Amino acid sequence: MTSPDASPTVPDRPDLRADCGSCFGLCCAALPFARSQDFARDKSAGTPCHNLQDDFGCGIHTRLRDEGYRGCTVFDCFGAGQKISQVTFEGVSWRERPESARAMFDVFPAMRQLHELLWYLNEVLELPRARPVHRDARRALDDIERLTRADAEELLTTDVPAIRGDVNTLLLKASDLVRAEVPGRKKNHRGADLVGARLRDANLRGAALRGALLIAADLTGADLRFADLIGADLRDARLDGADLTGSIFLTQAQLNAARGDHATKLPPGLTRPAHWAA
Known part of the structure; x- marks a missing residue:
């Protein structure tokens, strides 16, 4: 039995990494958080964080942990924020067009899940030992890529849990293939x-x-x-x-x-x- 390939497994996909400068502060406005060791205060979904500035930057970005917002430092949208801001809503913010805010905020969780799946599928394609599932992974990736470029209405009616279930089957197979090459129990x-x-x-x-x-x-x-x-x-x-x-x-x-x-x-x-x- 050979050792598993020690090749890079992290996808080289800038579009799947958060680019806050191209986002309309969606994680700071769309998502709720509760006062805890991760957040200094409560915030309801659809309400902008009091630290969100007019340019969609964070007023305490360099001091998040010190100010009690550790939860913000560990959140990752996998690039969903800039996709919604620049593609789904064509670069027009919810502040410029307030009537779009509800749809923009509602679509954010779904887009984030889809981008997370894209991240994992790209990783599968970087794993040589997972080659037997590469074809299915590529097909799933292409289908999800197309979906992430759909309009807000289609995204909001998409059965994301069903897609997650199908992709999870692929991820499990890829995991088994990679780990099977590790010697021993x-x-x-x-x-x-x-x-x-x-x-x-x-x-x-x-x-x-x-x-x-x-x-x-x-x-x-x-x-x-x-x-x-x-x-x-x-x-x-x-x-x-x-x-x-x-x-x-x-x-x-x-x-x-x-x-x-x-x-x-x-x-x-x-x-x-x-x-x-x-």
């Missing part, structure tokens, strides 16, 4: 409650961790190479010295929610968060 912690778990130096190479609750788990020095981390909740998880090389379906938002240090090994294309220990 692999742990299955799919959907497991591992909140606060002591997993220091754990061998989780090729493990199934999709949807696992790893909040505040101690993964210091853990071997997470080629682990499937899709949907894993890594809020406040300790990743100091952990090896995430080749891990699949890991996103920047998950890393931003976690804690790590200079010794944490990341897949190519993902960056070390500024708040991590030096």
